[in-house]
Amino acid sequence: MNIILGASGQVGSNIVKELISHNLPVRAVIRSRNPGFDSQVEIRTADLFNPEQLTDALEGGNTVFLLTPEDPASNDIIGETQQIINNYKQAIHANGIKRVVGLSCIGAHVEANTGNVLMSRMLEQGFADLDIEKIFIRPSYYFSNWLGFLETVEQYGVLPTFFPEDLEVDMNSPIDVATFIAKVIAHKSRSSDVFELVGPQKYSSRQVAETFSKLLDKHVELQPVPKEKWNETLASAGFTASTTANLVDMTQAVIDDIVVPENPDAVCLPTTLYQYLKEKLEK
Template sequence: MNIIVGATGQVGSNLISEIKRNGFPVRAVVRNPDKLSDKNIEARTADLFNLGQLIEAFRGGTTVFVLTPENPVSNDIIEDTKQIVGNYMKAIQATGIKKVVALSCVGSHIDGNTGNILMSRILEEGLDDLDIEKVYVRPSYYFSNWMGYLETAGEYGVLPTFFPEDLKVEMHSPIDLAKFIAKIMTNTSFSKGKKIYELIGQQKYSSLDVANTFSGLLGKKVTVEQIPKNKWVETLMSLGFTENTAANLSDMTQAVIDNKAVPEQPNNTVKLPTTLEKYLEEELE
């Protein structure tokens, strides 16, 4: 049985669909089952802060997919991450899980003030102590992060960004990512130890590249509007983030700009197939 934490998120939901499509058993672990797009999937309700619920959700599983918390209203997201990772470890040990696949991110090998990237480092370091097969998947920036600006780009011809418009970073499709993880999870051979996969896209893209792609797809000129650093926290808080989570996201953004959010082994990365143009085109259909 493949256990998926974060099953209603963009990666988790696509991961469930891919595993199910390939004929393997899968169980969703969610706080609210009503948010599952597939109502026929096996599901367990669990709060990640509740160890007892997590153990019950993992029971009977052989492979589990875990990730860091996504909670914009947290007042201490780093401490929340530490507590949840501790619960993952205890639940895995209590239920005899044979393989854990963790959604980390590029740059997690760096020890420093990297905000949300630090959360991935905490996840990896916590799971390191488990005497089972551990697979850390470190994706780069998701194409889907830009979809939140589609309405603004379409209505006003503007693409807001925290990045310098010409800064090129690794980006890829979260759907490609889910397919990659599904192959790892459904490999029924198990071996103790640790594997790391660092994922990139077909090429690096800048905010200007994204704006130009939107321009072509929307049939109107879209220009980049860079939000200055001293407005990052304020902007994020206006969108519903707490001061704490806004600061962490800002620290991660600065790490990307400072070229810290890069693969640890750049010559040994996995290149995912979908281009930005293809991804956005399919999303707009």
Template structure:
């Protein structure tokens, strides 16, 4: 049985769907089953902050996909992560999970002021001593992060960004990542660390050009200075704690600290940004 934590999320839902297509036994672990749009799938109801619920959801499983809880409403995002990871530990020990696949991120090997990247480091290091097969998947920046700006791009012809407009950053499509995770979940032999990029690095100017091409209108890049990052995030619903950690992660990316541990082994995913964003632009018309 494959246990998928975060099955209503952008990655977990795609992994569950891919496993369903292959008729594999899968349990979707979610806090609120009413938000699960997939049908004919076994559901494990669990609040990741509750040890007994996580243990119950993992029972009967052999392989588990683990994530970190990125909750913009959290008042203590690192404390919440620490508690969730400890619950994973208890569940794996109690239920005999044989392989854990941790969805981490590029830069998780670094012990530095890297904001949300430290959540992935916490996930990796806190589970390192468990006597199970461990796989850490470290992807780059998600294309889907740009979806938050789609309405602004379409209505005002402006692409806001926290990055310098010409800074090129490795990015990837979530569906590519989900497919890779699915393959690793079911593979007979795996390595411990996989680091993933998209087909090429993109600057914010490149992203704006892709939007411009699809919308057939000029899109201007609007770079938000670092001193305004926390204020901007709080204005859209982040707590100050969650905003500060996201801002620290953004600064780490800008400072090029978010780099692979094994650059010679980086795997390139295939989807280009324009191909990824095209259906979202079409559906918004």
């Protein structure tokens, strides 16, 4: 049984759909919201902070997909991440799980003040003492992050960014990431490995604004947020002091060129920024 945690999220839900399309057994573990899966999907509910529920959810599994959820309302995002990883290990040990596939991110190999990237590093290192197959997937910046500004772009013709205007960053489609992970899950190798994923090219914030301009047929002005306004801007969007600090640290690490692939042979995913945004805007 292939068990997918975080199955109501954009990556998890698409992993489930991809596995079902290949007639593979899938159990989707969700906290509350059912994304409306195919009837072939077994569904269980579990709170990742509840070790008993998590242990029950992993019963009978052989491969489990893991991730570190990011809660903007958390007052201790790093402490909660460690708690979740501890619960994962307890549930995996209790059920004799032999294989984990973890959603990490590019830069997880770096030992530095990398904010949210540190959560992925914690996930990778958290299973070092378990004698099981461990595969970690490190995608780059999701195209979907820009959709959080869509209302501002559509109403005001402005795209805010925390990055320098012409800083080019590795980016990829979360749908491509899910498809890749599903293939990894389906391929029953007996090895531990790390896969780093990038898109077909790097993009700058300016290029993102230009892409929105083309798709919406209107001028979209790029609006860089000065560093002294980062905390205030994130707080106004509902982030706590803890999650704000981590996002600020991660953003600075990207700008400082710290959050980069560890190896030169990263997997290149096919979808371009234009293709991804076009499909999302047409829905």
